[in-house]
Amino acid sequence: MATRSFRRYSTYRAATLAGLFTNTVFGIINSFVLLAVWRANPTAGGYDASDAVTYVWLGQSIIMVVMLWGGGTPSDLTERIRTGDVTIDLHRPAPLLAWYLSADVGRAVFHLLARGVVPTVVGALLFDLRYPAGPGTVVAFAVSVGLALLVSFGLRMLVASASFWLLDAQGVQQLGSLLAVFLSGLTLPLVLFPGWFGELARALPFAALLQVPADVWLGQLTGPALFRGLGFQAGWAAVLLAAAHVTLRRAERRVVVQGG
Amino acid sequence: MRAYAGLAGVWVRASWTYRTSFWLLLASSFAMNAIEFVSVLFVFANVPDLGGFGLREVAFLYGTTGVSMAVANLLVSGVEDLGRAIRTGTLDQMLVRPVPLLVQVCTERFALRRVGRLLQAVAVLMWACWWLTWTPLTVGLTVLTLVCGSVLFFCLFVLVSSLQFWTTDAAEAANAFTYGGNTLTQYPLTIYPGGLVKALTFVVPVAFVNWYPSLLVLGRTDASDLPGWAGYLSPVAAAGLALVTGIVWRAGVRHYRSTGS
Numbered sequence: 001m002a003t004r005s006f007r008r009y010s011t012y013r014a015a016t017l018a019g020l021f022t023n024t025v026f027g028i029i030n031s032f033v034l035l036a037v038w039r040a041n042p043t044a045g046g047y048d049a050s051d052a053v054t055y056v057w058l059g060q061s062i063i064m065v066v067m068l069w070g071g072g073t074p075s076d077l078t079e080r081i082r083t084g085d086v087t088i089d090l091h092r093p094a095p096l097l098a099w100y101l102s103a104d105v106g107r108a109v110f111h112l113l114a115r116g117v118v119p120t121v122v123g124a125l126l127f128d129l130r131y132p133a134g135p136g137t138v139v140a141f142a143v144s145v146g147l148a149l150l151v152s153f154g155l156r157m158l159v160a161s162a163s164f165w166l167l168d169a170q171g172v173q174q175l176g177s178l179l180a181v182f183l184s185g186l187t188l189p190l191v192l193f194p195g196w197f198g199e200l201a202r203a204l205p206f207a208a209l210l211q212v213p214a215d216v217w218l219g220q221l222t223g224p225a226l227f228r229g230l231g232f233q234a235g236w237a238a239v240l241l242a243a244a245h246v247t248l249r250r251a252e253r254r255v256v257v258q259g260g
Numbered sequence: 261m262r263a264y265a266g267l268a269g270v271w272v273r274a275s276w277t278y279r280t281s282f283w284l285l286l287a288s289s290f291a292m293n294a295i296e297f298v299s300v301l302f303v304f305a306n307v308p309d310l311g312g313f314g315l316r317e318v319a320f321l322y323g324t325t326g327v328s329m330a331v332a333n334l335l336v337s338g339v340e341d342l343g344r345a346i347r348t349g350t351l352d353q354m355l356v357r358p359v360p361l362l363v364q365v366c367t368e369r370f371a372l373r374r375v376g377r378l379l380q381a382v383a384v385l386m387w388a389c390w391w392l393t394w395t396p397l398t399v400g401l402t403v404l405t406l407v408c409g410s411v412l413f414f415c416l417f418v419l420v421s422s423l424q425f426w427t428t429d430a431a432e433a434a435n436a437f438t439y440g441g442n443t444l445t446q447y448p449l450t451i452y453p454g455g456l457v458k459a460l461t462f463v464v465p466v467a468f469v470n471w472y473p474s475l476l477v478l479g480r481t482d483a484s485d486l487p488g489w490a491g492y493l494s495p496v497a498a499a500g501l502a503l504v505t506g507i508v509w510r511a512g513v514r515h516y517r518s519t520g521s
Contacts, residue, residue, distance in 0.1 A: 014429035025436035029443050033303075033310075036451035040307035171281075174288040178295065187299045194305040 005106030045191030057123030061116035066152035074160035147233035154240025164251035267367035289376030311450035323385025328409025330378035338368030408494035425512030468497035
């Protein structure tokens with residue numbers, strides 16, 4: 001299932017190139033903005049200037065993998081609920097959640113290769129980036145990105161299953177992507193969020209999408225802190241997937257009640 | 261003009277049918293941009309200035325480019341979907357109607373909800389203007405900036421969208437110039453390397469959307485390499501870009517060979 005999904009997303013080459021170009025341009029703009037911030041305050045948020053620029057390019061690579069603004073296979077589900085095709089999915093020989101998750105993993109791997117690698121290379125050519133301290137950090141980063149994908153899948157699935165109850169889920173989707181883009185730290189690293197609002201943002205599941213993987217890469221999290229970071233992600237992944245599972249089970253029953 | 265108002269009116273009435281949905285989308289368009297400005301505020305919680313400019317000055321830059329962008333974005337509602345019109349063949353229907361093609365393309369699915377973006381930008385701009393001391397000259401210059409900025413973004417939208425006459429699949433690349441230009445000019449251009457500023461002045465003239473005239477209004481002409489009178493050149497830049505846009509658009513329409521067999 002994951003392989004099929006990979007092939008499906010790799011069909012649109014021109015669109016992929018265009019998206020890459022746009023991601024890269026925004027990466028460059030954000031890098032200059034953050035460089036100016038760190039020129040004015042060289043220790044803002046416990047980062048230095050090259051941490052900050054690296055954060056931007058990690059963000060540009062990861063946004064498509066975790067699909068920050070919604071999308072991926074959960075938005076197929078929204079569409080299938082609207083058209084009624086979801087009844088077919090309910091008859092498949094695999095649980096609904098696992099079916100959609102495996103398809104989303106295929107999509108994520110494609111987007112990691114197609115949309116993640118190029119911006120990182122461009123960023124490395126243009127700016128002074130920070131690289132993982134050793135193979136241990138690389139492994140931890142890979143695990144962290146995997147967990148980020150699970151958290152984002154859980155979030156997107158919850159948003160998508162809202163359309164079992166609401167026929168027009170556009171509003172919920174907009175709200176979801178609004179929160180995700182801001183609170184994941186895509187617009188601005190969460191380390192710059194001031195005061196109690198910063199603490200709150202760093203405790204919410206959105207922080208598991210980008211801030212934690214980036215901190216792992218940058219070596220901000222080592223030793224016990226690294227395990228706390230990964231545990232934080234795993235905890236939210238478990239909670240959100242369980243919530244998505246329960247929601248889907250209740251929704252399935254509802255579909256049966258509605259009938260033919 | 262009358263054709264534009266008429267066609268846009270049709271879509272406004274259509275969206276008005278689903279009133280709740282319309283207000284929700286308008287509110288979310290407002291919120292999406294409001295959050296962007298909140299992150300500017302968060303930046304200034306960490307630093308006293310950015311590229312030598314304080315929060316109120318950055319707010320002025322943000323507001324002027326934001327208003328220009330929002331006006332242009334509203335007026336060109338349908339241009340970004342030119343690729344779809346070409347693929348589905350609706351462009352052929354438009355070509356046989358006795359209304360200029362550009363007017364029809366722009367008003368297609370006219371999105372009044374984008375007023376949300378405009379309201380947010382106006383709010384930031386008014387807050388920034390509150391702190392400035394005004395003379396008739398700076399008032400006039402600010403109004404001129406907003407008009408020229410809107411024209412520049414309008415042309416930029418049409419220009420990059422008309423590239424879809426040649427390649428219909430790469431629409432997303434256009435965002436790098438339009439929304440990218442907006443993001444670039446939200447900050448003082450002093451934070452970018454000199455080569456990039458030159459490109460934004462002479463190649464893709466988005467620096468004239470707000471940067472050069474704003475330096476005169478804010479009394480900060482020291483921050484730029486160009487002499488202060490560059491701030492009065494926005495109409496020249498707008499006219500130049502309009503000319504180029506006109507040429508490319510016409511070439512695109514001539515190049516268009518319809519879809520299908």
